[in-house]
Amino acid sequence: MSDKIFVETVRTTPTFKKRFEFVERKGLGHPDTICDLVMNKISIELSKLYLKETGMIQHHNMDKTMLVAGQTENKFGGGKILKPMKLVMGDRATTSIDGRQLPIGDFAITTAKSWFEKNLRYVKDEHVEYQLELGKSSGQLRSIFKSPKSFASNDTSVLVGYAPYTETESVVLGMEQYINSKKFKAEFPASGEDVKVMGFRNGDCLDLTVAIAFVDSFVDSQNDYFKKKRQMLDAITEFGKKKTPLRIHAAINCLDDERKGIDGVYLTVLGTSADNADSGEVGRGNKANRVISPSRPAGAEAIAGKNPVSHIGKIYNAMSFKIADEVHKNVMGFDEVFVWMYNVIGMPVNDPKAVVVQPITKNNSEITTSQINQINEIVSSNLEKMDEFCKKLLSEQIEIA
Known part of the structure; x- marks a missing residue:
């Protein structure tokens, strides 16, 4: 297997050190x-x-x-x-x-x-x-599944994962989870589950644009809508300031217009824009690490709904992030790690054609033999435990959206 694991030092600025970064999170009811x-x-x-x-x-x-x-x-x-x-x-x-x-x-x-x-x-x-x-x-x-001990890949695909989360990714993910938490819903029952958070970091300033579908049965009037909106904004801003040292500026429902009456506010009946305004599709939501980060590399495969034991579009999607996280946590000296996994239809899922690990070393130093050996051990260990990993996908121990 070691002849299919490739390690390449990437000499570039890690994402968290770049001036600009964009991150998006589509919430439960999107x-x-x-x-x-x-x-x-x-x-x-x-x-x-x-x-x-x-x-x-x-x-x-x-x-x-x-x-x-x-x-x-x-x-x-x-x-x-x-x-x-x-x-x-x-x-x-x-x-x-x-x-x-x-x-x-x-x-x-x-x-x-x-x-x-x-x-x-x-x-x-x-x-x-x-x-x-x-x-x-x-x-x-269907013939792939006649031998349960060695499933063949359902597709030819390349997937990529990375680690660690940047501060921006953590804040955007945490913000959506906060707005869709039981605590927030108890305090603000007018907030629906359809939440979208877009983060734009410029240096140490983080601009958060939040969309929250209001449930109209909890809104008495236009004045009541804007009052509740201000209260939510205060809570969201306070949460953001506690979560990160970045300077936070937040806004909610930016299309609102007080001059347009009911047509100038974001109301829904069911707490999701799908009840009237917006359709949805598999694959247009969050990536395998639960955010959308245009500043980072991304594969073309949707993770949701694919077969958990044969479709590498699901398995490698999740595993590439797991390997990247383990390499970053356990191998010293890396600012950021990218992991690419590639296989061909018909080949064993646990024996990919290539796993390419691309660390960004601290201060652009040379990668050492010891670091390469540690990376090889981490990748090999994960591939050897492929069956166990697939069982975790099946038992929903690994969150995918």
Whole structure:
């Protein structure tokens, strides 16, 4: 395996030392995040169903999905739903084993309904319609799963991870989690789950632009909306100042306009813009480390909904970040670490064609033989424990969005 692990020193300025940085986080109720989390949950539960019914996980991928926005009539004090959202669930699954049909479609819908019920306070059964576009897996791809001890890669892909989090990434992630926390919702029940945080760092100044979908049943009037908005902004600013030494400037719902009445405020009925204003897709949400960082390298594969034992678009997506984090924490002398993982369809998942580790050394010093040896040990150890890692993906011990 060591002949497939490559270490290359990168001589450049690490992200946290650059003057400018951009980071985004799409929260729990954002339409893109809904698609990611719902379809990932379906993949996980479907994998468990396959294990129960057939003794092993079968071929499936649940990563081609769109949430089509509904239509509402917003009103201070509580609006109404005119047209429900529609979740179009697509891609491929193994629908029968040895001539025995499996109820994949019904199972997917039931799992999606359960996710909405547990995660979005105001979304009920009648607020979402479901359209199934799940086709039957091809025979060639299903054949990968006939030998459970050595799954072949489902795709040809290259994925990349990095470490550590920058201060900006930590603040943006923490800010969304704070706004969607039980504590914040108890204090500000008008705040919906659809939260987006965009951070722009210029030196030691961090500009945070936050979008929060207000739930109209908790807003009595235009004046009440702007009062609650100011109170939320104060809480958010205070949280940011406690979390980071960076100088914080925050703003909420920047499209608001007091001159336009109800059309000048960000109201929803269900706490998500998907009830009226915005559709969503798998893969347009957060990356495998739960933020979107245009300042860092990124692979092209969505992590959500892919098969947890054969699709490297999921497995390597998550593992590359894990390896990068372990290298940064355990090998002294690196400011930043990038890890690229590459494999070809049909090759064993635990035997990638290449793993390229690119550390940025402190002060651009030369990488040492000892550091290279430590990196090789970390990468090899992770590849040897691939089955254990996949089980953690299946048991949701690894957060993906």
